Amino acid sequence: MSNKTIKIIDGDTEAEFPLMEGSEGPATINISSLYSELGYFTYDPGFMSTASCQSTITYIDGDKGILRYRGYDIEDLAENCTFLEVAFLLLYGDLPDASELTGFEDHITHHTLINENLKDLFSSFYHDSHPMAVMTGVVGSLSAFYHDEIDIHDPFDRDLAAVRLIAKLPTIAAACFRRLRGEPFVYPRNDLDYSSNFLRMMFAQPTADYEPDPIMAKAIDLLFILHADHEQNASTSTVRLVGSSGTNPFAAVAAGIASLWGPAHGGANEAVLNMLTEIGSVRNIPKYIDRAKDKDDPFRLMGFGHRVYKNHDPRATIIRKTCHEVLAKLGDHGDAQLQLELELAMKLEEIALQDEYFVERKLYPNVDFYSGIIYRALGIPTNMFTVMFAIARTTGWIAHWIEMISDPNLRIGRPRQLYTGPTERVFKPANDR
Ligand code: SDX
Numbered sequence: 001m002s003n004k005t006i007k008i009i010d011g012d013t014e015a016e017f018p019l020m021e022g023s024e025g026p027a028t029i030n031i032s033s034l035y036s037e038l039g040y041f042t043y044d045p046g047f048m049s050t051a052s053c054q055s056t057i058t059y060i061d062g063d064k065g066i067l068r069y070r071g072y073d074i075e076d077l078a079e080n081c082t083f084l085e086v087a088f089l090l091l092y093g094d095l096p097d098a099s100e101l102t103g104f105e106d107h108i109t110h111h112t113l114i115n116e117n118l119k120d121l122f123s124s125f126y127h128d129s130h131p132m133a134v135m136t137g138v139v140g141s142l143s144a145f146y147h148d149e150i151d152i153h154d155p156f157d158r159d160l161a162a163v164r165l166i167a168k169l170p171t172i173a174a175a176c177f178r179r180l181r182g183e184p185f186v187y188p189r190n191d192l193d194y195s196s197n198f199l200r201m202m203f204a205q206p207t208a209d210y211e212p213d214p215i216m217a218k219a220i221d222l223l224f225i226l227h228a229d230h231e232q233n234a235s236t237s238t239v240r241l242v243g244s245s246g247t248n249p250f251a252a253v254a255a256g257i258a259s260l261w262g263p264a265h266g267g268a269n270e271a272v273l274n275m276l277t278e279i280g281s282v283r284n285i286p287k288y289i290d291r292a293k294d295k296d297d298p299f300r301l302m303g304f305g306h307r308v309y310k311n312h313d314p315r316a317t318i319i320r321k322t323c324h325e326v327l328a329k330l331g332d333h334g335d336a337q338l339q340l341e342l343e344l345a346m347k348l349e350e351i352a353l354q355d356e357y358f359v360e361r362k363l364y365p366n367v368d369f370y371s372g373i374i375y376r377a378l379g380i381p382t383n384m385f386t387v388m389f390a391i392a393r394t395t396g397w398i399a400h401w402i403e404m405i406s407d408p409n410l411r412i413g414r415p416r417q418l419y420t421g422p423t424e425r426v427f428k429p430a431n432d433r
Contacts, residue, residue: 002027010038024059041416048307051232052413053240057090057399058231062308067315069229070094078318083224083392084108084194087166090229090399091159105193111167112188112197114175115145122179131176131387132261138172139165140254147248152405161249162398169391170194174201177384195221198391203379215329216378220388222322223371226315227389229396231308235259235266239397240404244413249401256397257390263302266393268368269385272303273376276341276348285348293357301352303369310362319370326377335377342373 005016006029015037021027028051034040044050059068067074070089077086081095088096088104096104121141125134146164150157175185178201186201196212198220204210230236238259243252260266279288292301306313323342349365352358372385380388404410 008034008038010040013038020054022054025061035416041418043418046307047232047237052237053232053404055232055400055403056093057403058229058396060231060308062306062310065309065311065314065317067230067313074226074314075318078222078225081225082193083221083228086225086228087395090395091162091402107163108167108194109188109190109197111164112171112190114168114171117145118172118175119185122175122185125179127180127182129180131173131180131384132257132267132390134176134179135172135387135390136254136257136261138176139169139257140251142168142250143248143254146250150248152246152249155406158249158402158405162402165250165253165394165398169394170198171201173384173387173391174198176387177202177381193217193221195224199378215326219322219326219374219378223319223374223388224392226318226367227371227392229393229399233265234262235393236397236400239401241413243401243404244410246412249398249405252401253394253397256393260390260393261386266368266386266389268302268366269372269375269389270382272345272368273341273372273382273385275302276344279344279348282344282347285344285351288348289351289355293355301348301358301363303365304352304358305361305363306366309364309366312364313366315367316365316369319367319374320365323370323373323377326374330377338373338376341376345370345373 002019002021004019006019007014007016015034017034018030019027020030031042034042042050057070059071060066069077069086070093072089072095077089081089084105085096085101087108088101118138118141121138122134125137142164146161150161152158171188178185184206186204188197188201192200192212196214196217199212199217200210232240235256239252239256242255243249263271275288279285288299289301291297291299292304327338327342349369353364357363371388372382375385375388376382
């Protein structure tokens with residue numbers, strides 16, 4: 001904590017506001033008494049300069065391209081951990097020892113089943129529903145199954161809700177995929193690791209044995225690690241704001257899924273592949289770069305730019321490298337379209353990063369730019385890309401929810417506004433208007 005203050009002088013009135021320093025990153029001005037002392041609100045749409053909370057979970061330095069979960073660099077975690085090891089770190093603050101990891105894996109494994117009655121809910125969705133719409137509805141419905149079993153002020157119940165969500169999201173995601181293809185659900189198995197279980201629930205067919213490809217399972221596990229958390233992004237802030245009212249954590253996570261779906265956020269990975277398909281050829285790239293720069297054209301280069309990273313997104317760097325490794329390991333996938341998409345993406349990145357518009361605005365490829373290509377290589381359809389993001393980010397969402405709900409100083413999130421509407425008007429009955 002700092003003993004420095006920031007003074008605001010307003011005519012013959014002045015007030016001092018304490019500076020709060022964290023362990024890393026910019027200090028903050030505690031302005032919670034600004035309105036009571038000076039009668040002003042602050043104005044910061046999009047929260048460009050606003051810290052909404054204190055957190056010990058994830059640190060990002062956008063200028064240096066640093067991302068750390070509980071102090072560990074994302075590169076080290078990606079290189080050395082499994083997703084459940086990272087989930088343990090995000091939830092409990094430290095990396096597990098061998099027995100803690102085994103216990104956590106076992107706990108997650110024994111919560112992967114979903115209530116059989118959910119099959120009726122899945123079957124009520126139209127065959128061409130977007131899987132994110134199904135995910136939002138089904139995860140929100142978990143509140144109905146567990147509403148009476150959770151006391152959000154009981155650490156045991158909070159932890160059980162976290163384990164249930166982390167364990168069940170892959171089962172729900174795979175069920176979305178199968179339902180929309182008219183295929184039978186595949187139950188999880190206790191003898192498979194988290195990502196292999198997910199692959200089997202996605203792709204096994206009742207007509208033949210299915211052995212998850214270890215290369216594909218490792219690639220998915222890595223992508224889950226990279227997408228697990230990211231400070232106070234839009235969907236995490238959504239979960240915190242919704243959760244601050246004391247609602248059920250399943251409902252709060254469903255709100256996070258809804259926020260993630262947007263193309264400016266987690267929906268960008270699907271939008272990148274759709275953009276690459278629309279561009280279609282390297283010779284069309286300059287035309288699309290021009291469109292992205294044209295203020296009168298709503299087109300943006302999907303997968304480029306970031307609110308925080310004004311340097312390379314470290315996740316994009318790892319994913320680009322993994323892209324090449326996965327495609328090389330999977331061998332001749334024979335998918336000419338996939339090869340074209342990868343070549344297009346690399347050329348698009350090369351051209352954009354030489355263009356003054358992107359350089360001046362520090363617009364680099366973000367986590368969503370290459371992830372879709374790996375998902376495509378793994379046989380995951382484009383409309384399931386953001387579902388993959390939601391599986392991973394559920395761990396970050398629930399870790400932030402627990403951090404918020406456990407805070408004895410928690411207050412409901414209720415921002416104010418700058419009102420620009422009509423001042424008082426005299427009411428007239430309809431006949432007199
Ligand atoms: C994620 O917050 C997180 O941490 C998110 C995330 C996570 O892990 O949770 O990292 C995941 O959401 C990654 C971002 C995925 N979104 C996209 O790839 C969509 C395309 N990108 C943009 O929509 C945009 O860059 C955002 C939404 C990501 C960031 O928007 P900002 O911070 O509000 O930036 P901005 O819109 O103010 O842009 C600044 C300038 C503007 O130009 P000027 O007004 O200064 O002339 O850069 C331009 C923008 O027009 N710009 C782009 C652009 N992104 C920004 N121009 C063309 N193409 C783009 N992609």
